[in-house]
Amino acid sequence: AWTLQKANGGRGVLMGGVPGVGPARVIVIGGGVVGTHAAKIAAGMGADVTVLDRSLPRLRYLDDVFGGTFNTGYSSAGLLEELLPLADMVIGAVLIPGAAAPKLVRRDQFGMMKPGAVLVDVAIDQGGCFETSRATTHQDPIYEIDGIMHYCVANMPGAVARTSTLALGNATMPFMLALAKKGWKQACADDPHLLNGLNVHAGQLTYEAVGTALGMKTVDPKSLI
Template identity: 75%
Template sequence: MKVGSIREIKAQEFRVGLTPEAAQEVVAHGHEVLIESGAGLGSGYDDAAYEAVGAQIVPDAAAVFASADMIVKVKEPQPSERAMLRPGQLLFAYLHLAPDPEQTADLLKSGAVCIAFETVTDRMGGLPLLAPMSEVAGKLAPQMGAWALQKANGGRGVLMGGVPGVAPAKVVVIGGGVVGTNAARVAAGMGADVTVLDRSLPRLRQLDDMFGGQFGTAYSSAATLAEKVAEADMVIGAVLIPGAAAPKLVSRAMLSTMKPGAVIVDVAIDQGGCFETSHATTHQDPVFEVDGVIHYCVANMPGAAARTATQALGNATLPFVLALADKGWKQACIDDAHLRAGLNIHAGQLTCPPVGEALGLNSVTPEEVLGL
């Protein structure tokens, strides 16, 4: 199989779909690897690093799309990239289709087979290809929020850890999953007064047991959420429903109760965001203000730590890349129910029911497509 990876063109996206280490493994399995020239530079990998492991450098993305059987990339394909997909070609990347009807329509029209990183599962019910980026985004969230809290950046001018005699920042994390746990750990490590909200009592108990009171926990009832949001200097949205649009948990009315200069960091923005007032921003222009509240809603947060994020993502995706290349997408999905869960689009059919529900489109299951 010819496996290709291209330079990401989404604004300020510096990650790359295949590291040289991953390319070396794919070549060792008897496949060809095509890399667009300069694709790895944002993560610190030059063309020579790929050539040294047997990959072929090609001049542009069009050359990769024209020749490769499988495209491995990071972020959802942009319009110009979607136009280069062809029927039967395999795309393996983050897609986040639920809040993106235009992308969904283009991918359906392309006739390509599209497997989304974010809906691949594991035996524990987790999302193994989303988890490493959730860890990176969770750890970045308090760091970015602390920057936004600085007065020069529009915030309240509150220091996360305070100083003797002055209280630390109050940070509320909505969601106790991978993003929320990592965000809480880092915010608490910065000295902030942190509370994690979640609707799962077993998860709240687990967090208490794991972290021994480093941060507080509370059940996320509507009343508690409203109370904590009003008190907060920073609110981090860390809610995920796999494959589906994020629920709008913080309304415009609730936002109006927040302190002037308070900050929200919406890590769920890839799935549409969990604040009613959120819209996606970029690393170049990361924040905006609504009702005096600073919003940080960068849709590719892990791109800020491109080398770390690329390496973490490559470690997670490599076994699936090899399975897809060795067996072909169909047999790989038949053999592995967890990879099969990642199948979002096949030959003009939507194969992810949660996306269908979010966009009001008809869908079938991956099992129906595969005749299982």
């Protein structure tokens, strides 16, 4: 929303609009945890929001839980191309766990978008889901390419470091305690989710998606325990 302000290079659009002036049009690509929360916040600010996803069960869930709070659509290159000219903001929230994010908006599509429209790339830690994405910082968060503003801050939760650290600690503490009490081998043997989180051991890469992305050989983590 801050990037949409005219002083920051955006279109000068208020997310919720005002009486007589329409709200911002926001497209969220990906209906997972990040995309759902992005859509909820944008809709809460009064924006006209559409969430795209390729999972029909997920789209049904969003419709059931959020009703008419925002629109949903089955994600495809054709539908995205239809929506890009209408969008004031596109939020990329696509995640393939452990792997590089797919590039969903190309630079040659910028010409069909509104000047000053904003791309927010929440997948930047996985390489970004827009062709022109590059990681930025909270100190210098935005840049412009062909009239389109980019907000691609790596570690966005770092802006609210206290809240995000406490939340992360709450989520990871059970795993840390298991590792401390049992040792890594037994903890991973007892918990398949923890085993799935093993990336490297003794110089060997154990995460297949990372190996595929980097062109490196991987070993089955089960063989290590």
